[in-house]
Amino acid sequence: MSDDISGRPASPARRSLLRAGIAAGVALPAGALAARAQGIAAGTPDPLITEVQDWARYTGDGVDATPYGMPIHFEDQVVRRNVPWLTADPISSINFTPIHELDGTITPAGCAFERHHSGAIELSKPDYRLMINGLVDRPLLFTYDDLTRFPRQAGVYFCECAANSGMEWAGAQLNGVQFTQGMIHNMEYVGVSLKTLLDEAGVKPEGKWVYVEGADASSNGRSIPIEKALGDVLVAFKANGEALRKEHGYPVRLVVPGWEGNMWVKWLRRIEVTDAAVESREETSKYTDTMADGTSRKWTWVMDAKSVITAPSPQVPIAHGPGPLVITGLAWSGRGAVTRVDVSTDGGKSWQTARLAAPGVPMAMTRFYFDLNWDGSELLLQSRAIDQTGYVQPTKDALRAIRGENSVYHNNAIQTWWIKPDGSAENVEVS
Amino acid sequence: MSDDISGRPASPARRSLLRAGIAAGVALPAGALAARAQGIAAGTPDPLITEVQDWARYTGDGVDATPYGMPIHFEDQVVRRNVPWLTADPISSINFTPIHELDGTITPAGCAFERHHSGAIELSKPDYRLMINGLVDRPLLFTYDDLTRFPRQAGVYFCECAANSGMEWAGAQLNGVQFTQGMIHNMEYVGVSLKTLLDEAGVKPEGKWVYVEGADASSNGRSIPIEKALGDVLVAFKANGEALRKEHGYPVRLVVPGWEGNMWVKWLRRIEVTDAAVESREETSKYTDTMADGTSRKWTWVMDAKSVITAPSPQVPIAHGPGPLVITGLAWSGRGAVTRVDVSTDGGKSWQTARLAAPGVPMAMTRFYFDLNWDGSELLLQSRAIDQTGYVQPTKDALRAIRGENSVYHNNAIQTWWIKPDGSAENVEVS
Numbered sequence: 001m002s003d004d005i006s007g008r009p010a011s012p013a014r015r016s017l018l019r020a021g022i023a024a025g026v027a028l029p030a031g032a033l034a035a036r037a038q039g040i041a042a043g044t045p046d047p048l049i050t051e052v053q054d055w056a057r058y059t060g061d062g063v064d065a066t067p068y069g070m071p072i073h074f075e076d077q078v079v080r081r082n083v084p085w086l087t088a089d090p091i092s093s094i095n096f097t098p099i100h101e102l103d104g105t106i107t108p109a110g111c112a113f114e115r116h117h118s119g120a121i122e123l124s125k126p127d128y129r130l131m132i133n134g135l136v137d138r139p140l141l142f143t144y145d146d147l148t149r150f151p152r153q154a155g156v157y158f159c160e161c162a163a164n165s166g167m168e169w170a171g172a173q174l175n176g177v178q179f180t181q182g183m184i185h186n187m188e189y190v191g192v193s194l195k196t197l198l199d200e201a202g203v204k205p206e207g208k209w210v211y212v213e214g215a216d217a218s219s220n221g222r223s224i225p226i227e228k229a230l231g232d233v234l235v236a237f238k239a240n241g242e243a244l245r246k247e248h249g250y251p252v253r254l255v256v257p258g259w260e261g262n263m264w265v266k267w268l269r270r271i272e273v274t275d276a277a278v279e280s281r282e283e284t285s286k287y288t289d290t291m292a293d294g295t296s297r298k299w300t301w302v303m304d305a306k307s308v309i310t311a312p313s314p315q316v317p318i319a320h321g322p323g324p325l326v327i328t329g330l331a332w333s334g335r336g337a338v339t340r341v342d343v344s345t346d347g348g349k350s351w352q353t354a355r356l357a358a359p360g361v362p363m364a365m366t367r368f369y370f371d372l373n374w375d376g377s378e379l380l381l382q383s384r385a386i387d388q389t390g391y392v393q394p395t396k397d398a399l400r401a402i403r404g405e406n407s408v409y410h411n412n413a414i415q416t417w418w419i420k421p422d423g424s425a426e427n428v429e430v431s
Numbered sequence: 432m433s434d435d436i437s438g439r440p441a442s443p444a445r446r447s448l449l450r451a452g453i454a455a456g457v458a459l460p461a462g463a464l465a466a467r468a469q470g471i472a473a474g475t476p477d478p479l480i481t482e483v484q485d486w487a488r489y490t491g492d493g494v495d496a497t498p499y500g501m502p503i504h505f506e507d508q509v510v511r512r513n514v515p516w517l518t519a520d521p522i523s524s525i526n527f528t529p530i531h532e533l534d535g536t537i538t539p540a541g542c543a544f545e546r547h548h549s550g551a552i553e554l555s556k557p558d559y560r561l562m563i564n565g566l567v568d569r570p571l572l573f574t575y576d577d578l579t580r581f582p583r584q585a586g587v588y589f590c591e592c593a594a595n596s597g598m599e600w601a602g603a604q605l606n607g608v609q610f611t612q613g614m615i616h617n618m619e620y621v622g623v624s625l626k627t628l629l630d631e632a633g634v635k636p637e638g639k640w641v642y643v644e645g646a647d648a649s650s651n652g653r654s655i656p657i658e659k660a661l662g663d664v665l666v667a668f669k670a671n672g673e674a675l676r677k678e679h680g681y682p683v684r685l686v687v688p689g690w691e692g693n694m695w696v697k698w699l700r701r702i703e704v705t706d707a708a709v710e711s712r713e714e715t716s717k718y719t720d721t722m723a724d725g726t727s728r729k730w731t732w733v734m735d736a737k738s739v740i741t742a743p744s745p746q747v748p749i750a751h752g753p754g755p756l757v758i759t760g761l762a763w764s765g766r767g768a769v770t771r772v773d774v775s776t777d778g779g780k781s782w783q784t785a786r787l788a789a790p791g792v793p794m795a796m797t798r799f800y801f802d803l804n805w806d807g808s809e810l811l812l813q814s815r816a817i818d819q820t821g822y823v824q825p826t827k828d829a830l831r832a833i834r835g836e837n838s839v840y841h842n843n844a845i846q847t848w849w850i851k852p853d854g855s856a857e858n859v860e861v862s
Contacts, residue, residue: 046572049560055698056648060550061678062521067510068502068541072677074555079498090493102672103621104585106537110499111673119491124505129480141477149755151802154535154788190534190788190798217487240671241533242542246503247492267486324580357585357621367621371582 071110077101080111083179086167091119092218094161096182099308099330100315104357105156105186105365109245112185115161115261117218117282120247123267128251130197130235134211134272137202144237144251150192150200153234155257156364158332160184160303162260162287165411168396169403172416172427176315180415180427181308186332186365189255191236194229198273203230207273211280212254215269222263223277224256228301232257232363235268257363258334259301260410262287292404305393306412307331307341307368307385318423322376329354331366333387340386341368347380347416347430348395354383362388379419380430397431502541508532511542514610517598522550523649525592527613530739530761531746535788536587536617536796540676543616546592546692548649548713551678554698559682561628561666565642565703568633575668575682581623581631584665586688587795589763591615591734593691593718596842599827600834603847603858608744611846611858612737617763617796620686622667625660629704634661638704642711643685646700653694654708655687659732663688663794666699688794689765690732691841693718723835736824737843738762738772738799738816749854753807758785762797764818771817772799778811778847778861779826785814793819810850811861828862 071078080095087093097113114120125144133139161183167173174180198210203226210229213221224233234255237244244250249266256263262282277283289297309329312318318325331338337360342351357367368383384393396413418428502509511526518524528544545551556575564570592614598604605611629641634657641660644652655664665686668675675681680697687694693713708714720728740760743749749756762769768791773782788798799814815824827844849859 046560048558049562049572049700053558053646055552055554055558056646056650059522059648060547060552062550063511063513063518063524063526063545063547064521065551066678067512067526069511069676069678070501070541071499071673072553072681074681075674078673080494080500081498082494087494090495091490093494095494095498103583103669104619104672106619106672108671108673109539110501110541114494116491116494119493120496121486121491122503123486127479127484127486129477131480141480145750149751149757151786152534152757152759152788152800154798188535188537215484215487217490219487238534240539241535241537242502242509242539243506245500247497247500250503250505269480319576320580326580326583328583355582357583367585369583 078111080113081178083174092117094163094183096178097185098178099182099184099310100177100313102310103328103367105330105367106240107185107187109187109240109242109248112187112248113161113183114247115183117220118216121216121267122246123215123251125251130252130268131270132197132201132273133270134274135204135207136198136273137204138200140197140201142197147192147235147237147252150196152190153193154188154190156186156188156361157255157257158184158186158363158365159261159264160332162262162300162409165413166408168413169407169411170405172429175427177308177310177313177415178315183261184332187239188241189234189236190238191234191255194233194235194254194271195231197235197271198230201273203273206275209274209277211272211274211278212265212268213270214249214265215267218282220262220265220282221278221280222265222283223274223279224263226273228256228259258303260287260303263301287409289403289409290406292400292402300410303332303334304410304412305331305333305335305338305385305387305391307338307383307393308415309343309381309383309417312381312419312423312425313417314425314427317425318374318419320423322374325372325374327370327372327381329368329383331368331383331385332364333385333391334363335391336362336388338366338385339388341366342384342386343370344382345372345379348382348414351384360388376421378421380428381417381419382414384414396429509542511544512609514605523548525594525614527609528616529609530613530615530741531608531744533741534759534798536761536798537671538616538618540618540671540673540679543618543679544592544614545678546614548651549647552647552698553677554646554682556682561683561699562701563628563632563704564701565705566635566638567704568635569631571628571632573628578623578666578668578683581627583621584624585619585621587617587619587792588686588688589615589617589794589796590692590695591763593693593731593840596844597839599844600838600842601836603860606858607746608739608741608846609746612739614692618670619672620665620667621669622665622686625664625666625685625702626662628666628702629661632704634704637706640705640708642703642705642709643696643699644701645680645696646698649713650700651693651696651713652709652711653696653714654705654710655694657704659687659690689734691718691734694732718840720834720840721837723831723833731841734763734765735841735843736762736764736766736769736816736818736822738814738824739846740774740812740814740848743812743850743854743856744848745856745858748856749805749850751854753805756803756805758801758803758812760799760814762799762814762816763795764816764822765794766822767819768793769797769816770819772797773815773817774801775813776803776810779813779845782815791819807852809852811859812848812850813845815845827860
């Protein structure tokens with residue numbers, strides 16, 4: 001994977017008007033699959049199958065080689081990446097999940113994106129404390145072991161940074177889905193319901209909000225309405241089976257299903273029940289949406305339905321000629337389950353329903369596939385998600401009509417990849 | 432985690448008869464939760480919450496620290512382990528998933544168990560070939576890229592070695608759930624349906640079996656009836672989102688949902704359609720069940736319903752005194768979804784229904800929880816799984832009545848942990 005796709009300086013928007021002249025591929029009729037496969041009888045013998053290779057001649061690694069394994073070195077390109085011009089200060093910055101290389105729905109913890117306000121801290125379980133104070137009957141202090149004694153919940157949830165796709169508001173900027181939509185992960189979390197802990201403390205009638213903060217230097221304090229806090233929020237200590245990784249808040253983080261990732265406070269240290277939002281530095285200096293008329297929208301917690309085609313895309317161009325092509329991507333919604341994903345090959349003029357790998361799960365990622373018999377001509381690939389509320393993922397133009405071009409956050413617009421006859425892909429816009 | 436729990440020599444069975452004299456804990460009434468939590472006002476101030484700690488004074492790691500991350504060093508005990516007396520030759524042996532340390536259902540690839548017949552080989556995608564031959568209309572040879580052009584399927588499946596719990600047939604042998612039930616993992620797989628590839632080749636009417644083999648020196652050839660091969664079997668290239676790990680068959684393995692793990696051939700190299708089972712070395716010298724009367728049962732493909740309490744268990748004793756205790760474990764069935772799990776605290780005299788973290792998924796692991804208000808007395812903890820066919824996981828005695836004590840494989844018996852007043856746990860049997 002060459003480095004020249006890892007981002008480019010913020011330049012004037014490269015908004016291409018490409019709708020005209022694109023001949024879409026033909027959708028693959030069921031039963032007509034004809035992938036290129038070499039007939040053994042017809043061709044020259046392939047020594048990789050007819051000759052004994054070294055890997056079949058010698059034995060491989062034993063079971064004591066890797067007590068905890070890493071990916072094979074052939075996959076060294078599947079890593080989190082940052083964007084130099086975005087990441088002037090790596091302590092207070094972001095990196096991106098390589099979603100272009102992944103399939104299925106689970107994000108491996110090892111390459112799930114990071115966003116820190118003051119770096120990833122090292123906090124041991126013996127040193128861990130969680131305080132609940134404020135408008136409660138009984139202020140409480142929990143050790144890590146205390147938390148493990150409460151009834152647990154488990155669930156798969158996506159975590160999306162409010163700034164995901166933020167650089168794209170003013171035009172197509174970054175040439176890779178890792179950079180345009182990669183501030184997201186999807187993991188199976190296990191923890192204790194925040195409601196269980198708040199009930200233990202006893203929320204007073206005047207308690208209308210909770211203010212949650214982390215143990216890191218930024219504290220990243222955020223205010224959450226009491227209705228959500230007493231709903232599906234988890235105080236989580238496991239992700240994808242194992243302990244949280246250091247960079248994801250070890251040993252304890254908040255999981256706020258469907259809501260913007262900055263509320264999923266890492267290294268969770270304190271929960272104060274309050275009668276009003278605190279309006280802290282970390283929740284007012286960021287995450288506020290500038291609207292088309294220049295005013296600001298104060299709170300945007302829920303991440304609206306969104307989808308993106310992860311492959312083919314600029315970092316993973318089509319490596320073969322015309323014929324069967326698997327188009328795949330991810331869809332999610334903070335308001336519930338994704339019920340349908342549509343794919344367009346002509347920049348949104350026409351749509352066809354994609355195949356979901358499994359029925360949508362509320363506030364979790366859904367994998368979709370669209371099998372195309374590609375004729376080798378240009379495509380303008382798009383996807384749009386529809387969730388259980390009937391909400392349809394909007395076009396960039398529709399979103400800009402409401403929000404203008406000065407926003408940074410909450411961009412859930414339809415993404416377009418311009419696929420060229422050589423199989424390469426470019427981030428473009430159509431209008 | 433001390434080393435003395437990592438297995439013991441094969442000694443005469445330590446079958447304890449412990450049913451008498453065990454006072455079971457009382458099930459936790461809803462709403463009566465009272466975990467130990469320190470009242471802030473009542474106690475001495477805790478400097479870990481009242482004083483600024485180093486982790487809040489300095490910034491942590493930046494986003495460029497770990498492009499692909501590993502678990503934090505505090506979790507170094509969460510690793511695959513082998514058992515020295517079982518693993519005389521690490522090239523042809525097994526290690527075990529640390530299921531006692533995990534929660535939820537997904538197994539991280541890094542610590543998912545390994546079983547090799549001739550070691551984990553290194554096979555690159557460019558060198559990869561898959562041949563389909565035998566009783567087909569068109570023998571075919573696929574490259575890795577070819578496989579990625581067929582329509583994909585995704586699903587979460589457990590993979591259990593036929594020998595899981597095999598050392599326990601003659602009595603309670605190994606003091607840790609990692610060793611007694613840890614030859615299992617549960618991952619989200621993505622690949623191409625084997626049926627799709629077989630349809631491409633065209634199975635002749637006389638083709639009744641497929642013989643699958645790997646590219647490693649053992650080849651680990653296995654015969655699979657054509658009905659299963661044309662059913663839910665996947666030719667998989669991703670697990671938990673990313674490429675298969677080297678030790679799990681990179682770049683391509685077979686996924687045979689619900690069937691014994693040795694049929695999930697790694698480094699998949701060849702699929703031959705045949706009119707009869709091949710009865711290869713790897714499928715006749717192993718995986719055959721010796722019955723009570725000394726005869727052998729030829730094929731046992733499906734892994735019957737099974738469950739086990741993962742914590743508390745010998746490697747993770749109860750670290751606190753009486754009061755709220757989370758009992759948790761895993762359940763699975765090769766015949767479909769787990770519909771119910773029961774827990775006993777008195778060695779099977781009485782049973783209560785556990786709480787499933789989510790509805791059971793066919794041929795995938797289910798996490799269960801049982802919240803107990805432990806009175807500090809001895810417990811004989813057991814769990815039993817019931818699947819969608821109505822099958823109930825059997826006791827060891829019931830299984831031995833059919834199978835005798837000379838089996839090695841397919842032990843899905845109920846497991847007992849003897850919990851002592853000090854919180855420690857021991858692998859025992861009750862009868």
